[in-house]
Amino acid sequence: MEYDVVIVGAGPAGLAAAIRLRQLAEESGREVSVTVLEKGSEVGAHILSGAVFEPRALDELIPDWKEKGAPLNTPARKDEFRLLTARGGIRMPGMLLPPAMRNHGNYVISLGNLCRWLGQQAEEMGVEIYPGFAAAEVLYHEDGRVKGVATGDMGIARDGSRKATYEPGIELHAKYTLFAEGARGSLTGQVVERFGLRDRAQPQTYGIGLKELWEIEPGKHRPGLIQHSFGWPLDIRTYGGSFLYHLEENLVSIGFVVALDYENPHLSPFDEFQRFKSHPLVRPVLEGGTRLAYGARAINEGGYQSIPETVFPGGALVGCAAGFLNVPKIKGSHNAMKSGALAAEAVFAALGEADDGTRPLDAYPKALERSWVVEELRQVRNCRPAFRWGLCIGTAISFIELWTGGVLPWTLGHRPDHESLKKAARARRIAYPKPDGVVSFDKPSSVYLSNTNHEEDQPAHLTLKDESVPIAVNLALYDAPEQRYCPAGVYEIVDDDAGQRLQINAQNCVHCKTCDIKDPTQNIVWVVPEGGGGPNYANM
Numbered sequence: 001m002e003y004d005v006v007i008v009g010a011g012p013a014g015l016a017a018a019i020r021l022r023q024l025a026e027e028s029g030r031e032v033s034v035t036v037l038e039k040g041s042e043v044g045a046h047i048l049s050g051a052v053f054e055p056r057a058l059d060e061l062i063p064d065w066k067e068k069g070a071p072l073n074t075p076a077r078k079d080e081f082r083l084l085t086a087r088g089g090i091r092m093p094g095m096l097l098p099p100a101m102r103n104h105g106n107y108v109i110s111l112g113n114l115c116r117w118l119g120q121q122a123e124e125m126g127v128e129i130y131p132g133f134a135a136a137e138v139l140y141h142e143d144g145r146v147k148g149v150a151t152g153d154m155g156i157a158r159d160g161s162r163k164a165t166y167e168p169g170i171e172l173h174a175k176y177t178l179f180a181e182g183a184r185g186s187l188t189g190q191v192v193e194r195f196g197l198r199d200r201a202q203p204q205t206y207g208i209g210l211k212e213l214w215e216i217e218p219g220k221h222r223p224g225l226i227q228h229s230f231g232w233p234l235d236i237r238t239y240g241g242s243f244l245y246h247l248e249e250n251l252v253s254i255g256f257v258v259a260l261d262y263e264n265p266h267l268s269p270f271d272e273f274q275r276f277k278s279h280p281l282v283r284p285v286l287e288g289g290t291r292l293a294y295g296a297r298a299i300n301e302g303g304y305q306s307i308p309e310t311v312f313p314g315g316a317l318v319g320c321a322a323g324f325l326n327v328p329k330i331k332g333s334h335n336a337m338k339s340g341a342l343a344a345e346a347v348f349a350a351l352g353e354a355d356d357g358t359r360p361l362d363a364y365p366k367a368l369e370r371s372w373v374v375e376e377l378r379q380v381r382n383c384r385p386a387f388r389w390g391l392c393i394g395t396a397i398s399f400i401e402l403w404t405g406g407v408l409p410w411t412l413g414h415r416p417d418h419e420s421l422k423k424a425a426r427a428r429r430i431a432y433p434k435p436d437g438v439v440s441f442d443k444p445s446s447v448y449l450s451n452t453n454h455e456e457d458q459p460a461h462l463t464l465k466d467e468s469v470p471i472a473v474n475l476a477l478y479d480a481p482e483q484r485y486c487p488a489g490v491y492e493i494v495d496d497d498a499g500q501r502l503q504i505n506a507q508n509c510v511h512c513k514t515c516d517i518k519d520p521t522q523n524i525v526w527v528v529p530e531g532g533g534g535p536n537y538a539n540m
């Protein structure tokens with residue numbers, strides 16, 4: 001199948017790029033064919049975010065979004081920020097909250113529902129969107145330029161044989177291919193390595209965000225209330241924090257983020273989240289309510305210094321594939337959408353100069369550098385890496401950065417998250433309380449609420465470079481941390497007649513990518529499963 005532009009991923013960045021391309025085509029009277037591949041069963045099925053949404057990029061892309069019914073229904077009304085202790089918390093006075101962390105003018109939303117709406121706008125403009133098709137391979141021209149992508153074969157059995165339902169993958173050729181896979185995309189990683197896009201950038205670092213959607217008692221519901229915290233239950237060496245957002249219709253989204261450069265291999269982000277919900281300031285909000293949904297997803301935390309080269313022969317990286325999350329704001333969707341629109345403008349101009357896809361997209365990184373995206377990331381560039389020195393120093397440096405607009409003269413660096421774990425023998429064991437079934441829960445019941453499903457008889461999408469490493473290295477040195485950093489119970493050390501081995505329950509995988517990031521030897525490689533598999537998030 002031949003297109004002018006193929007976009008991999010129907011998230012905020014990919015859909016914004018598609019819409020902007022079609023807008024430019026309509027304005028100029030030129031025809032530009034655009035298609036979007038989405039591995040989820042529908043647009044929004046794999047989208048998970050808090051989310052408090054800054055509408056800046058949406059205002060620019062679709063100025064009449066209110067008239068068109070965009071699902072931004074709950075304006076932000078009040079911010080609360082606390083340092084939690086085990087039994088209470090210290091609330092930051094509103095006057096001390098830096099402007100970048102205030103949410104006046106923003107909206108509490110379901111990002112998945114916003115993407116569904118953006119998908120409808122794109123299709124009405126002539127964009128072809130194919131959900132349930134996972135891009136599994138990057139295609140190249142003989143001269144090395146990216147030629148497009150191929151979707152994975154469907155109906156392949158675990159042993160590699162073809163089932164009766166077999167359908168071969170499809171090659172989609174494009175003059176330009178935009179990768180909008182989100183954080184730690186599998187094809188993005190291949191392109192980054194092949195073209196050396198990270199040679200002059202710091203390593204990308206990540207956090208894992210865990211989220212639940214609750215319906216709470218009406219008397220406790222305060223639409224537009226935005227609460228953030230840091231501190232307990234994490235120790236002072238581990239970066240992370242919580243969010244609790246009140247949406248419409250008695251709904252709240254509650255979540256917890258743990259930076260994946262944590263040191264203690266006994267730490268379990270999932271159990272830290274469950275423990276957080278027992279806090280005296282949190283538990284009363286949830287008691288008497290109903291947990292509706294659960295999910296988890298890795299997020300980029302590297303910021304300005306971790307942005308790779310964004311263009312390569314035949315295409316570009318947009319959104320979280322490149323990494324535009326503003327960590328102190330806890331927002332990235334506005335930057336993702338803006339990057340997608342800027343890439344679309346560069347692609348459209350290049351197609352106008354030469355219709356064969358040979359023109360480089362140098363206009364895109366230049367436009368990014370001039371944009372408010374890079375400007376806001378530059379101003380907070382040291383906030384996240386400063387926490388490598390612990391909570392006190394990190395907070396102090398962040399406070400200076402946020403109030404001065406990045407006046408500090410240096411730019412701090414990162415190291416890869418997988419290098420941070422201590423040996424288990426040197427780390428403190430953590431005793432997590434058992435779930436009470438009221439506000440805290442176990443992994444199986446949580447994964448059930450994510451509506452995760454994979455065809456069981458298919459090749460494993462969680463692969464090992466060396467099958468001996470999980471026992472010889474991970475278990476021996478780190479007490480098998482994959483059993484804890486995975487938020488879905490995918491990895492399990494079992495004892496049988498053959499001895500100890502790692503069992504991979506791939507059916508449970510919620511596509512968070514944490515294993516691909518945190519595995520200490522980088523022995524686990526996440527590849528796309530059969531299209532349509534994974535979570536099916538509703539209202540997340």
